[in-house]
Amino acid sequence: MADIIIKNGYVLKMDQAGDIKRGVVVIEDGVITQIADRTHESADTIIDAQGSVVMPGLINTHTHAGMTLFRGYADDLPLAEWLEEHIWPAEAVLNDKDLYNGTLLACLEMIKSGTTTFADMYIHMDEVARAVEKSGMCAALSYGMIDLGDEVRGGSELKEGRRFVHRWDGGADGRIMAMYGPHAPNTCSREFLVKVKEQAMHDDANIHIHVLETEAELKQMKEQFGMCSVNMLDEIGFLDSSVLAAHCVWLSEGDIDILSKRGVNVSHNPVSNMKLASGIAPVPKMLDNGVNVSLGTDGCASNNNLDMFEEMKTSALLHKVNTFDPTVLPARQVLEMATRNGALALGLKTGVLKEGYRADVIIVDMNKPHLTPIYDATSHLVYSTKGCDVRTTIVNGKILMHDYETISLDEQKVMDAARDAAKDLFFRVNT
Amino acid sequence: MADIIIKNGYVLKMDQAGDIKRGVVVIEDGVITQIADRTHESADTIIDAQGSVVMPGLINTHTHAGMTLFRGYADDLPLAEWLEEHIWPAEAVLNDKDLYNGTLLACLEMIKSGTTTFADMYIHMDEVARAVEKSGMCAALSYGMIDLGDEVRGGSELKEGRRFVHRWDGGADGRIMAMYGPHAPNTCSREFLVKVKEQAMHDDANIHIHVLETEAELKQMKEQFGMCSVNMLDEIGFLDSSVLAAHCVWLSEGDIDILSKRGVNVSHNPVSNMKLASGIAPVPKMLDNGVNVSLGTDGCASNNNLDMFEEMKTSALLHKVNTFDPTVLPARQVLEMATRNGALALGLKTGVLKEGYRADVIIVDMNKPHLTPIYDATSHLVYSTKGCDVRTTIVNGKILMHDYETISLDEQKVMDAARDAAKDLFFRVNT
Numbered sequence: 001m002a003d004i005i006i007k008n009g010y011v012l013k014m015d016q017a018g019d020i021k022r023g024v025v026v027i028e029d030g031v032i033t034q035i036a037d038r039t040h041e042s043a044d045t046i047i048d049a050q051g052s053v054v055m056p057g058l059i060n061t062h063t064h065a066g067m068t069l070f071r072g073y074a075d076d077l078p079l080a081e082w083l084e085e086h087i088w089p090a091e092a093v094l095n096d097k098d099l100y101n102g103t104l105l106a107c108l109e110m111i112k113s114g115t116t117t118f119a120d121m122y123i124h125m126d127e128v129a130r131a132v133e134k135s136g137m138c139a140a141l142s143y144g145m146i147d148l149g150d151e152v153r154g155g156s157e158l159k160e161g162r163r164f165v166h167r168w169d170g171g172a173d174g175r176i177m178a179m180y181g182p183h184a185p186n187t188c189s190r191e192f193l194v195k196v197k198e199q200a201m202h203d204d205a206n207i208h209i210h211v212l213e214t215e216a217e218l219k220q221m222k223e224q225f226g227m228c229s230v231n232m233l234d235e236i237g238f239l240d241s242s243v244l245a246a247h248c249v250w251l252s253e254g255d256i257d258i259l260s261k262r263g264v265n266v267s268h269n270p271v272s273n274m275k276l277a278s279g280i281a282p283v284p285k286m287l288d289n290g291v292n293v294s295l296g297t298d299g300c301a302s303n304n305n306l307d308m309f310e311e312m313k314t315s316a317l318l319h320k321v322n323t324f325d326p327t328v329l330p331a332r333q334v335l336e337m338a339t340r341n342g343a344l345a346l347g348l349k350t351g352v353l354k355e356g357y358r359a360d361v362i363i364v365d366m367n368k369p370h371l372t373p374i375y376d377a378t379s380h381l382v383y384s385t386k387g388c389d390v391r392t393t394i395v396n397g398k399i400l401m402h403d404y405e406t407i408s409l410d411e412q413k414v415m416d417a418a419r420d421a422a423k424d425l426f427f428r429v430n431t
Numbered sequence: 432m433a434d435i436i437i438k439n440g441y442v443l444k445m446d447q448a449g450d451i452k453r454g455v456v457v458i459e460d461g462v463i464t465q466i467a468d469r470t471h472e473s474a475d476t477i478i479d480a481q482g483s484v485v486m487p488g489l490i491n492t493h494t495h496a497g498m499t500l501f502r503g504y505a506d507d508l509p510l511a512e513w514l515e516e517h518i519w520p521a522e523a524v525l526n527d528k529d530l531y532n533g534t535l536l537a538c539l540e541m542i543k544s545g546t547t548t549f550a551d552m553y554i555h556m557d558e559v560a561r562a563v564e565k566s567g568m569c570a571a572l573s574y575g576m577i578d579l580g581d582e583v584r585g586g587s588e589l590k591e592g593r594r595f596v597h598r599w600d601g602g603a604d605g606r607i608m609a610m611y612g613p614h615a616p617n618t619c620s621r622e623f624l625v626k627v628k629e630q631a632m633h634d635d636a637n638i639h640i641h642v643l644e645t646e647a648e649l650k651q652m653k654e655q656f657g658m659c660s661v662n663m664l665d666e667i668g669f670l671d672s673s674v675l676a677a678h679c680v681w682l683s684e685g686d687i688d689i690l691s692k693r694g695v696n697v698s699h700n701p702v703s704n705m706k707l708a709s710g711i712a713p714v715p716k717m718l719d720n721g722v723n724v725s726l727g728t729d730g731c732a733s734n735n736n737l738d739m740f741e742e743m744k745t746s747a748l749l750h751k752v753n754t755f756d757p758t759v760l761p762a763r764q765v766l767e768m769a770t771r772n773g774a775l776a777l778g779l780k781t782g783v784l785k786e787g788y789r790a791d792v793i794i795v796d797m798n799k800p801h802l803t804p805i806y807d808a809t810s811h812l813v814y815s816t817k818g819c820d821v822r823t824t825i826v827n828g829k830i831l832m833h834d835y836e837t838i839s840l841d842e843q844k845v846m847d848a849a850r851d852a853a854k855d856l857f858f859r860v861n862t
Binding site for chain 1 (some may be wrong): 493499500502504505506508509510513536539540543544671673702704705706707708709710711725735736737738741744745747748749751753754755756758760761762798799800801802803804806807811814815817818819820842845846849850853854855857
């Protein structure tokens with residue numbers, strides 16, 4: 001007997017195989033065991049997905065979940081003022097409780113908007129992991145390490161990064177994978193990055209790093225090393241398919257070639273890059289050159305939400321207008337970025353609906369005025385749907401939200417705790 | 432005794448006067464009669480807006496509502512193929528029933544996402560007007576006239592445009608204003624535009640026109656007249672504050688100067704311009720030069736929804752990244768574009784919450800995970816809110832939706848009728 005059967009839905013597998021217009025998805029022990037037109041199986045829970053799309057949960061490959069506490073705290077400011085006068089002073093006083101409550105709020109928002117797995121890099125990561133554990137989500141977590149060329153600091157940062165990887169990799173019944181998180185090539189010294197790489201290889205762990213988010217980084221790297229971040233990272237043997245590089249806005253054609261050759265995974269964050277006026281990543285060129293590009297929301301301080309549907313639409317629109325070509329990033333390709341490409345980036349067996357894959361499944365309600373009429377589900381999912389159209393979210397075979405009702409978390413309690421944490425946090429910032 | 436009192440909400444007036452953190456809005460006979468901290472009035476209906484923002488309804492200044500029937504029908508195509516092989520063949524067979532049902536669906540979507548007034552230019556406009564009448568919304572409607580230099584066609588087009596204005600201006604108890612809708616400077620001859628202008632002045636009616644949406648129009652005008660659309664329109668005395676010019680993507684600095692001097696109202700449609708890869712309108716420059724810029728979604732074939740919250744966020748993001756300046760189009764200014772600037776563009780006494788103004792009011796629910804915590808309501812409304820967060824929509828003093836329940840329309844019936852119309856329409860297209 002299976003655990004869950006989802007029937008009558010439009011099954012969008014995101015696999016090479018075609019969609020099923022009216023199919024069933026069978027789930028047992030956290031895994032998809034059957035996808036077909038019909039099934040003879042029975043299950044404890046039968047979900048009728050009539051009028052809905054059944055698809056892989058979305059994968060957010062770059063965020064700082066705890067930054068939900070900074071949502072809308074400071075916008076529309078010059079980058080330096082935003083960071084130095086608002087974000088950094090607040091981050092400086094963040095404590096364990098803030099990170100737990102902020103991350104739990106992020107998980108709640110993601111569950112409600114159809115994200116089932118996210119990649120996070122931040123601080124107080126034990127609390128982030130505990131929030132993930134509690135929420136039922138899957139996550140690839142990393143402690144954000146910064147040495148600023150200080151060897152002593154580098155030593156203690158790497159120690160903490162390693163402790164986190166060893167403590168949490170495979171945690172929460174396998175829902176957590178732990179990564180190393182050297183912050184960026186301009187906040188970590190070259191020597192430190194070499195050490196991190198060695199440690200990650202030793203632990204067989206992946207690496208999450210910011211790369212060329214801003215022109216300032218590009219200039220700084222060229223001054224310091226006479227080459228850009230990608231060249232420097234390549235020179236020290238840092239780049240391979242275990243690396244998840246966030247942003248990658250200021251890439252040259254040569255950089256794209258290197259990323260492609262080394263199999264580096266890129267997380268594209270269009271909303272954040274637009275809001276902070278960082279620039280426009282050359283995504284169509286990366287895709288044309290075979291780079292695995294996935295999507296991320298970045299933190300709530302620069303977005304200001306975690307809605308991957310919004311990220312999909314924004315990426316499709318941005319690159320069309322930027323290249324003056326309405327055919328680039330068509331809907332299906334954007335959906336791949338938000339699902340299977342994200343899974344590939346993290347090396348996880350999810351992101352497609354396929355037998356033997358992790359049962360991370362969402363059900364999107366298409367019986368809405370703004371989704372009527374319907375010719376092509378793929379188009380609606382990218383151009384018309386919002387996170388609030390997700391009615392059911394299943395992660396690792398467990399139902400976390402059903403018919404818009406969150407099951408794994410008490411919504412009002414999570415919101416109230418985050419509000420209290422935010423109030424307390426900014427009291428500390430201002431005193 | 433008043434009709435409606437909305438209490439306990441954060442009152443965002445969008446007026447020069449400040450917001451009220453916890454205030455009341457009193458509505459009587461379709462008009463706002465009081466905005467204050469508290470009231471001694473009583474009313475038939477008391478709405479508790481605790482935890483919500485009470486604000487002016489959004490004004491969508493450029494759409495083709497009936498195109499909801501084409502939502503997701505054709506995307507990601509080269510412009511010529513999209514128009515010639517998909518949109519025009521479908522438009523050629525549109526009938527009255529399609530326009531009624533398609534527009535009713537659009538009205539339903541707009542009511543649910545907080546739009547209270549929209550400006551429309553399309554065909555079969557009697558049916559559009561009847562749908563507006565039925566829905567309870569306010570609209571500025573125009574019959575889209577195209578002569579393509581054919582004098583006979585021009586004569587019958589203007590006749591139909593005039594008939595529509597005379598029939599419907601002030602219709603639906605004053606909720607409908609009628610405008611003249613010459614389609615664009617490259618689909619209407621100069622002589623025809625002169626005649627339309629004369630007629631509009633004679634009837635004291637406003638004009639809705641597409642201007643410089645594409646580079647193709649710019650090139651065509653330069654070839655034909657040795658000058659761009661704005662110069663040509665200015666030369667024939669077409670431009671003044673009664674003109675609503677949609678898109679205005681391909682403007683020179685000189686054009687902006689002319690639009691500003693003549694008091695022309697511009698409707699900015701960022702999502703459509705991005706999706707069709709038309710280009711990026713110089714909105715920050717227009718605003719700096721005192722041009723009244725409002726926001727529109729364009730039709731659902733090129734968006735593919737009518738969510739003005741999405742339009743607000745997209746405009747704020749697009750111009751930040753396009754100018755490499757994160758301070759342009761701050762949240763408050765974008766909210767002005769979507770409310771008071773829209774009202775100014777149409778010459779309507781709405782778009783702000785103010786005594787004596789039309790009671791077009793929406794209540795936005797802020798007790799949501801993606802809107803938690805809250806430091807600044809303005810920021811959330813632009814950067815985090817979606818149309819689906821609107822819980823109550825009041826137009827002309829009547830409650831059209833309350834607590835997410837549409838009152839003026841039967842949701843399922845409207846969706847079913849639109850689906851049937853779409854099915855029937857594409858059966859006709861394909862046979």
